[in-house]
Amino acid sequence: MLPVISLGPLQLPVPQLVLVLSLAFSFILAERWARRTGVPTAVVSDGLFWGILVGLAAARLMYVLRYPEAFRASPLSVFSPNPGLLDPVGGLVGAGLFLWLWGQRRGYPLLRLLDGITPFFAGMQVGLALFHAARGSYFGMATSLPWAVYFFGEKRHPTALYWAALALLILLALHRRLKTSRPGPPGWVFWPFLAWSAGAYVFIEGLRGDARVLGSGWRVGHLVALPVLALALWQWDRLHPAGRAVSSTRGGRA
Numbered sequence: 001m002l003p004v005i006s007l008g009p010l011q012l013p014v015p016q017l018v019l020v021l022s023l024a025f026s027f028i029l030a031e032r033w034a035r036r037t038g039v040p041t042a043v044v045s046d047g048l049f050w051g052i053l054v055g056l057a058a059a060r061l062m063y064v065l066r067y068p069e070a071f072r073a074s075p076l077s078v079f080s081p082n083p084g085l086l087d088p089v090g091g092l093v094g095a096g097l098f099l100w101l102w103g104q105r106r107g108y109p110l111l112r113l114l115d116g117i118t119p120f121f122a123g124m125q126v127g128l129a130l131f132h133a134a135r136g137s138y139f140g141m142a143t144s145l146p147w148a149v150y151f152f153g154e155k156r157h158p159t160a161l162y163w164a165a166l167a168l169l170i171l172l173a174l175h176r177r178l179k180t181s182r183p184g185p186p187g188w189v190f191w192p193f194l195a196w197s198a199g200a201y202v203f204i205e206g207l208r209g210d211a212r213v214l215g216s217g218w219r220v221g222h223l224v225a226l227p228v229l230a231l232a233l234w235q236w237d238r239l240h241p242a243g244r245a246v247s248s249t250r251g252g253r254a
Contacts, residue, residue, distance in 0.1 A: 015135040019083065022127020023052075030120035033175075038183030039108065039116030047102045047113060048120055051095045058094020062087035111186035118189045119178075122171045125197060129164035138163070141209040157207045166200040185239055195232035201225045 027048060034044040063085050064071060064078060070085070071077055077085070103113040132138035140157025148155035174193055181188075205211055205221035212220040 015131045016083065018127060018131045018134055022124055022130070026120045026123030026127065029123045030117060033119040033178055034116050036178040036183070037115040037118065037189050039112060043106055043108060043113070044116040047099055048117060050102070051099050051117075054098040055091040055095030056086070059086035059088065059091030061094075062090025109186050111190060115183075115186065115189040118193045119174065121197075122167070122174050122193060125167040126164060126171060129160055129167050133158070133160035133164060137210070139209050140207045152209075156209055159204050159207050159209075162207070163200065163204050166204070167197075170196045170200065187235060188239055191232050191236040191239065195229060195236055198225050198229035198232055202229060 027045075030048055031041055031045050034041040037044075060078065066087060099113055099117070100110045103110050129138075136151070138160040139151050140159035140162075142154050143157050144155065145157070147158065149158045150156075170193065173196065174189070177192065178189065202222060202225045205219055205225060208219075208221070214220065214223075
C-alpha cells in the first residue's frame with residue numbers, strides 16, 4: 001500500500017496518479033494498435049475520447065440519483081474530481097450506449113468497435129489493479145506463503161498484485177494476437193480478451209479477503225464472472241465455424 005508520495009511540501013495521491021497515468025497510457029496504446037484490430041485510428045480515438053466523457057458523466061449522474069443526500073449540503077460537490085463519487089455500473093451503461101450509437105453512425109457494429117477499443121481496456125485493467133494495490137483495497141485472505149503481505153494484522157495474499165501480473169500477461173497475449181494475426185470477424189479481439197480477463201477474475205476472487213459472500217457460500221464476484229466467462233468462450237468458439245467444419249469433415253473421412 002502506497003497512498004501518498006511526499007516530494008517536499010507536495011503530497012501526491014498515488015492511487016489517483018496511477019489512474020491518470022493508466023488512462024493516458026491506455027489511450028495511446030489503443031491509438032497505436034487500432035489498425036491491427038481492423039478499425040481506423042480516428043474512429044477509435046474519437047470514440048474513446050467521447051465515450052470516456054459520457055461514461056464519467058453517466059457514472060456521476062447515477063451516483064447523484066442513488067445518493068442525493070450526499071450533495072445536499074454542498075451541491076457544487078457534484079463536480080468534484082473524487083472518483084469515489086462515481087457509480088461504475090452507470091458509467092459502463094452510459095459509455096456502452098454511446099459507443100453503440102457512435103459505431104452505428106459510422107458504419108461499425110458494436111463488436112467491431114469493441115475490437116478497436118479492447119487495447120484500451122487491457123491497459124486500464126493493469127492500471128486498476130495497481131490502483132487497488134496502492135490504495136490497499138482488494139486485499140487477500142490470510143496465508144502463510146512466503147510472498148504474503150502484512151495487512152490488517154496478519155499475512156495475506158497480495159491479490160491486487162496477482163491481478164496486476166495476470167492483467168499484464170493478458171496485455172502481452174493481446175499484443176501477440178494482434179501482431180501475428182490478420183483482422184478477423186467482429187469480436188475476434190474482444191471475446192478472447194473478455195474470456196482471459198473473466199478467467200483471471202474467477203481465480204483472484206477465490207483468494208480475496210474482502211469479497212462479498214452470500215449465505216450459501218457463493219461469492220458475488222463468481223456469480224458475475226462465471227457467466228461472463230461462459231459467454232465469452234462460447235462467442236469466441238463461434239468465430240471459427242470454418243475450422244470446425246474442416247475438423248468434422250476430416251473426422252468423417254477417417
